Amino acid sequence: MLDSRPVLTGEHFVKGDVAVMEGAIAAGCRFYAGYPITPSSEIAERASQRLPLVGGEYIQMEDEIGSLAAVIGASCGGAKAMTATSGPGLSLMMEHIGLASMLETPCVIVDVQRGGPSTGLPTLTSQGDMMQARWGSHGDYEIVAYAPSTVQEMFDFAIKAFNAAETYRIPVLVMADQIIAQMTTKLVIPPEEEIETVYRPIPDVPAEEYLPFDSSYLVPPMALAGTGYRLHMTGLTHSDAGYPETNVPGQEALVPRLVRKIRENEEKIVEVEERLVDDAEVGLVIYGSTAGPGWEAVQAARKEGIKAGMLRLVTPWPFPRTPVRRLSEQVDAILVAEVNMGQMVHPVTEQAECPVHHLGLPGGRIFHPNEILRGLRKVVT
Numbered sequence: 001m002l003d004s005r006p007v008l009t010g011e012h013f014v015k016g017d018v019a020v021m022e023g024a025i026a027a028g029c030r031f032y033a034g035y036p037i038t039p040s041s042e043i044a045e046r047a048s049q050r051l052p053l054v055g056g057e058y059i060q061m062e063d064e065i066g067s068l069a070a071v072i073g074a075s076c077g078g079a080k081a082m083t084a085t086s087g088p089g090l091s092l093m094m095e096h097i098g099l100a101s102m103l104e105t106p107c108v109i110v111d112v113q114r115g116g117p118s119t120g121l122p123t124l125t126s127q128g129d130m131m132q133a134r135w136g137s138h139g140d141y142e143i144v145a146y147a148p149s150t151v152q153e154m155f156d157f158a159i160k161a162f163n164a165a166e167t168y169r170i171p172v173l174v175m176a177d178q179i180i181a182q183m184t185t186k187l188v189i190p191p192e193e194e195i196e197t198v199y200r201p202i203p204d205v206p207a208e209e210y211l212p213f214d215s216s217y218l219v220p221p222m223a224l225a226g227t228g229y230r231l232h233m234t235g236l237t238h239s240d241a242g243y244p245e246t247n248v249p250g251q252e253a254l255v256p257r258l259v260r261k262i263r264e265n266e267e268k269i270v271e272v273e274e275r276l277v278d279d280a281e282v283g284l285v286i287y288g289s290t291a292g293p294g295w296e297a298v299q300a301a302r303k304e305g306i307k308a309g310m311l312r313l314v315t316p317w318p319f320p321r322t323p324v325r326r327l328s329e330q331v332d333a334i335l336v337a338e339v340n341m342g343q344m345v346h347p348v349t350e351q352a353e354c355p356v357h358h359l360g361l362p363g364g365r366i367f368h369p370n371e372i373l374r375g376l377r378k379v380v381t
Contacts, residue, residue, distance in 0.1 A: 002049055002050065002053065003053065004053040004054060005054075006025055006026065006054045006192070007025075007026045007189060007191075007192040007195065008022060008189055009189050009190065009191050009192065010188075010189060011186060011187070011188050011189075012186070012187045012188075012189065013184060013185070013186055013187070014151065014184060014187050015042055015151070015181065015182055015183065015184050016148070016150075016151045016154040016176060016180045016181040016182065016183055017039075017040065017041075017042035017043045017046065017084075017112070017154075017181045017182060018042060018043075018046050019151050019152070019154040019155040019158075019187045020043060020084075020110055020148075020154040020155065020157075020158045020174060020176070020181070021043050021046040021047050021050065021158075022046070022050075022155055022158075022187075022189065023154065023155035023156065023157070023158030023159050024047075024080075024082050024108065024158045024159075024162065025050060025051070025054060025056070026155075026158075026159060026189070026192070026195050026197075027080065027158060027159040027161075027162035027163065027195070027197055028080045028162065028197050028199070029051075029056070029079075029080045029081065029082050029108070029158075029162060030051065030054065030055060030056035030057065030079050030080060030081075031051075031056060031057050031059075031071065031074040031075075031079040031080070031081040031082075032044070032047035032048075032051055032056070032057070032058050032059070032071075032081070032082055032083065032084075033058075033059045033060075033061050033066070033067045033068075033070035033071050033074070033081070033083055034047070034059075034060065034061065034064075034067045034083045034084055034085070035060065035061050035062070035063050035064050035066075035067050035085070035089065036060070037064070037085055037086045037088065037089045038086065038114065038122040038123055039086060039112050039114055039122070039123060039178040039181055039182055040084040040085055040086050040089075040110065040111075040112035040181065042181075042182070043084040043110060043112075043181075044058075044060070044084060048060070056079075057074075057079075063092065064083075064085050064089035064090075064092040064093050065092050065093065065095070065096065067083045067085070067089075067093070068083055068093045068096035068097070068100070068107070068109070069096055071083050071107045072096060072099065072100050072103065072105050072107060075100075075105045075106055075107050076103075076105060076224070076225050076231075076233065077224060077225045077226065078224035078225070078227075080106075080108075080162055080166070081107050081108075082107060082108040082109065082110065082162075083107075083108075083109055083110070084109070084110035084111075084112065085109065085110070085111055085112075086111065086112050086113065086114050086122075086178075087111070087113060087114055087116045087120070087126070087128065087129050087132075088116075088118070088119065090109070090111045090129055090132060090133070090136070091132065091136070093109065094132075094136040094137045095137065097109070097136065097137045097143075097171050098137030098138060098139060098141065098235075099235050100170070100171040101137070101139075101141035101142075101143075101170060101171060101258060102139075102141075102235050102258070103233050103235070104169040104170070104213065104219075104220070104222070104258070105169065105171070106162075106165035106166045106168075106169050106170065106171075106172075106200055106222075107165060107171050107172075108158070108161045108162055108165055108171070108172050108173075108174065109171060109172070109173050109174070110158070110173070110174040110176060111129055111133065111173055111174070111175055111176065112176045112177070112178055112181040113125070113126045113127055113128060113129045113175065113176065113177050113178060114126050114178050114363075115128070115362070115363030115364050116128050116129075116363065120363070121363055121364050123178070124178060124363065124364040124365070125177045125178035125179040125289060125339060125363065125364065125365065125366060126177065126178065126339050126340065126363035126364070127175075127177055127287070127288055127289070127290070127338050127339040127340050127343070127344075127363075128339070128340045128343070128363055129175065130175065130316060130338075130340065130343045130344050131343045131346075133145050133173050133175055133316075133317065134316075134317050139255070140255050140258070140259055141258055141259065142170070142258070142259050142261070142262035142263060142317075142318065143170070143171070143172075143173065143262075143317045143318075144161075144164045144165075144168070144170060144172045144173070144262065144269055144315065144317060144318065145172070145173040145174070145175050145315065145316055145317040146160055146161055146172075146173070146174050146175065146271075146314065146315055147175045147176075147287040147288045147313060147314065147315070147316050148174065148176055148180055148288065149180065149287070149288055149289060149290075149291035149292065149312065150180065150185070150291075151180065151183055151184070151185045151186070151187055152185075152186075152187055152188065153180075154174070154176060154180065154181065155187055155189065157174050158174060159195060159196070159197070161173070161174050162197070162198070163196065163197065163198040164269065166198045166199055166200045167198050167200075167219070168219055168261050168262060168265070169200060169201075169219055169220070169222060169261075170261075170262070173317075175288065175316065176288070177288045177289040177339065177366075179289045179366055180288065180289050200222045201217075201219060201220070201221045201222060202221050202222060202223065202224070203221040203222075203223050203229065204221070207223075207228050207229045207230065210223055210229050210230065211240040211241055211242075212229075212230075212231055212232065212233070212240075212241070212242045213238060213239070213240050213241070213242055213254070214240050215240050215253060215254070215257055218257065218260060218261045218264065219261050237250045237251050237254055237255070238250070238254065239253075262318060263318070266318045266321075267322075269315060269318055270315050270318055270319075270320045270322075270323070271314035271315045271320075272311055272312060272313060272314055272315075272320045272323045273291075273310075273311070273312040273314055274309070274310070274311055274312075274323070274327075275295060275298065275309065275310040275312075276298060276302065276308065276309040276310065277309035277310070277311060277327060277330070278309070279307055279309075280307050280308060280309025280327075280330065280331050281306075281307040281308075281331055281332050281380070282301075282306065282307065282308050282309070282331050282332060282333050282334070282335065282376060282379050282380050283308070283309055283310075283311055283327045283328070283330075283331040283333070283334040283335070284297070284298055284308055284309070284310045284311070284334075284335050284337065284372065284376065285310075285311050285312075285313065285324065285327075285334055285335070285336045285337075285344075285348055286310065286311075286312055286313070286336075286337050286338070287312055287313040287314075287316055287338070287344065288339075289339065289366050290337050290338060290339065290366065290367055290372075291310075291312050292366075293366060293367040293368060293369040293371075293372055294310055294312075294337055294367070294369075294372055295310055296369035296372075297367075297369045297370070297371075297372035297373040297375075297376060298310045298376075300369060300370075300373050301373055301376045301377075304377075306376055306377065306380055308376050309327070309331070311323060311324065311327050313344065316344060319347045319351075321347075321351050324347075324348055324351045324352065325351045325352070325353065328351065328352035328353040328354045328356075329353050329354075331354055332354060332355075332380070333354055333355045333356070333357060333379045333380070334348060334352055334354060334355070334356045334357070334379075335356075335357045335358075335359055335372075335375050335376055335379050336348050336356060336357070336358050336359070337359040337360075337367060337372050337375065338358075338359075338360060338361075339360070339361045339363055339365075339366060339367070340360055340361070340362070340363065341360045341362055342358050342360055345358040345360075357375070357378070357379050359371070359372065359375040
């Protein structure tokens with residue numbers, strides 16, 4: 001499988017960690033900076049093997065802080081760039097996620113979630129980073145995150161993540177579970193011409209007229225470092241020209257646009273999967289590794305006469321408010337099943353027009369379908 005083709009078309013039998021890196025390369029990723037951490041280390045290993053073969057660069061950094069800093073720098077130079085980590089490393093990256101948001105620098109971060117808090121369960125699964133992904137850095141900014149439930153989606157969602165990052169000039173996360181990232185199953189890679197790739201908007205004005213953060217655009221064109229355009233980039237609140245403007249008018253001009261470019265495009269970004277929801281009387285909301293056992297539980301519930309339907313959050317962020325609200329207006333109750341002690345249940349509850357119940361695991365294993373089935377039975381009794 002190791003060759004110089006950027007898109008390894010055909011059928012393969014690989015881990016999710018390998019699949020996500022292949023998806024990134026197919027999307028045009030040519031720079032990876034990272035620090036090994038279980039259970040995402042195979043992503044870095046794959047990057048170190050494959051990127052040099054396709055004209056890219058792999059750098060092992062001293063830590064996760066430096067890793068995302070290098071990714072931001074590479075992206076400013078024009079590279080599609082990414083890193084990967086797990087929960088403790090994601091915590092260290094939070095300051096630079098805020099910086100990438102403020103600099104409007106496209107990049108992708110794959111977080112392979114493991115049991116926590118702290119060192120926790122380095123080799124076992126979890127969904128405990130979902131709220132950290134959204135709210136971990138300080139200040140007001142919006143995030144896009146995808147939650148794959150199969151090895152195939154590790155590949156597919158890497159491409160979606162890069163396309164969203166480039167379209168909106170933001171950091172985008174792929175929120176994988178350890179069980180999906182280290183599962184080995186069939187991966188089908190389509191022909192290169194069938195893979196949609198997006199590149200960031202670039203300026204079409206003379207260098208002397210260019211404003212790197214031009215507020216007349218919702219997503220300003222992004223000149224690349226070294227191409228003749230003047231760039232001034234700072235994490236401080238800044239003007240359209242990029243210079244510090246640390247006052248109330250500067251904040252009120254800049255930050256709402258950073259938020260609006262995602263909020264005003266939510267309908268384009270948000271994705272869900274709905275199964276058997278048309279006549280459902282009880283709803284199951286799941287994401288990531290919970291999709292498999294959740295779907296088995298829904299089918300088993302139907303055989304018992306329980307009209308269950310499943311809503312999978314493909315994009316947990318931005319949160320799919322409209323699909324959740326629509327489901328809640330139809331069913332008598334919703335059950336949220338997730339491998340944590342209660343995270344995505346909170347935005348579900350905020351949007352729901354019906355009672356919301358939670359079924360959680362502290363991490364280390366995935367649900368058995370019978371556990372979710374029992375949860376559905378309790379909800380309807």
